[in-house]
Amino acid sequence: MLLCSYITATIKNNSLFFKFNVVFCVKMWFPVLSVGFRKRVVAKRGCVVALLKCSKHREANVNHFSHSAGRSAQTCQALIYCKHGDPSQVVQLEHVPVPQTGAKEVLVKLLASPINPSDINMIQGTYAILPDLPAVGGNEGVAQVIEVGSQVKSLKAGDWVIPRDAGLGTWRTEAVLAEEDVISVPNNIPLLSAATLGVNPCTAFRMLSDFEDLRPGDSVIQNAANSGVGQAVIQIAAARGINTINVIRDRPDFTQLSDRLKDMGASYVIKEESLRRPDMRELFKTCSKPKLALNGVGGKSATELLRHLQVGGSMVTYGGMSKQPVTVPVSALIFKDVKVCGFWVTQWKKDHAHDGRPFRAMLDELCSLIQQGKLRAPSCSEVHLQDYQKALEAAMQPFASSKQVLIM
Numbered sequence: 001m002l003l004c005s006y007i008t009a010t011i012k013n014n015s016l017f018f019k020f021n022v023v024f025c026v027k028m029w030f031p032v033l034s035v036g037f038r039k040r041v042v043a044k045r046g047c048v049v050a051l052l053k054c055s056k057h058r059e060a061n062v063n064h065f066s067h068s069a070g071r072s073a074q075t076c077q078a079l080i081y082c083k084h085g086d087p088s089q090v091v092q093l094e095h096v097p098v099p100q101t102g103a104k105e106v107l108v109k110l111l112a113s114p115i116n117p118s119d120i121n122m123i124q125g126t127y128a129i130l131p132d133l134p135a136v137g138g139n140e141g142v143a144q145v146i147e148v149g150s151q152v153k154s155l156k157a158g159d160w161v162i163p164r165d166a167g168l169g170t171w172r173t174e175a176v177l178a179e180e181d182v183i184s185v186p187n188n189i190p191l192l193s194a195a196t197l198g199v200n201p202c203t204a205f206r207m208l209s210d211f212e213d214l215r216p217g218d219s220v221i222q223n224a225a226n227s228g229v230g231q232a233v234i235q236i237a238a239a240r241g242i243n244t245i246n247v248i249r250d251r252p253d254f255t256q257l258s259d260r261l262k263d264m265g266a267s268y269v270i271k272e273e274s275l276r277r278p279d280m281r282e283l284f285k286t287c288s289k290p291k292l293a294l295n296g297v298g299g300k301s302a303t304e305l306l307r308h309l310q311v312g313g314s315m316v317t318y319g320g321m322s323k324q325p326v327t328v329p330v331s332a333l334i335f336k337d338v339k340v341c342g343f344w345v346t347q348w349k350k351d352h353a354h355d356g357r358p359f360r361a362m363l364d365e366l367c368s369l370i371q372q373g374k375l376r377a378p379s380c381s382e383v384h385l386q387d388y389q390k391a392l393e394a395a396m397q398p399f400a401s402s403k404q405v406l407i408m
Contacts (some may be wrong), residue, residue, distance in 0.1 A: 298319075
């Protein structure tokens, strides 16, 4: 109560408020604000709104479940950054307050959260959307509902939930979140599958569904096939009877990686150099030319994918790991009538925010594949939250063969 009373008083005086915001933002102000962020251009939640929200939490009706009686601490641990830069330098593990649960909110315990390239880019300040600082890292993960507010209808204690969209700050042990900001998933699927469900499998699912009418026996070609998205593409396509031609960079363990991808359902695994060789003619004697190309690399790799598309096919770009532009041959546009598109799952979620049914249907289908053993999590390394420095450094290494997942 003292914290919120003081905040209310300082709001009335601009100079005092400014002083509070600078000196105490990490320890007091941020955990309330970090319930969620929006794009800077939208700026839905400002500092004053977040501060007032604290008072609202203290007065709200709360439906307490059995766990709430044993809720011994009003703080949690969180990985926070106050400025953009090298993640290993700017991210710090802090103890931060956890507000009371509002009427339309839920208290959750985070269980596991991966470190994705977008998380790293966000901390570096190079991603398309950036949170107000200070911020809690992490855009993906799975949590268990501990307590629900009196007006929450869709969730109950014990449910597993994942974020509906980026920006909830999942690298922390507990959080109070709006009911509308999370969506339930079955709690009988593997923990790592649930923790890595919201970004890569959803990206793969949408790209395989929204750009070409793919039927059993059709083919898809993709680079970055060993990435999280690439592995999800292989498995979802295999479940639909679609062939995948999977391109990866040459490396010392190429054979082992190729065998692992084939075990997931990859039809073919080839090196990038093979895209420019006559070997491809032999491949297409047993496999139809692809209707769809999925590009997560850019540069020459993307150009080579385009060359192998069938007439009227589509190339969808969802990443640019090479940091090189996509070059489209004129002949591909004129004589093959290929379509060149981009895809960002965050934008798809925003476009469908008014109607939750497409997202719900997609998650249900993905979870069904997981339960059937047809969709596995990518190779993961589980790292305790306390060892976050080790996880961040590993996540930034080239040729990373395992996704770092923070276990809370």
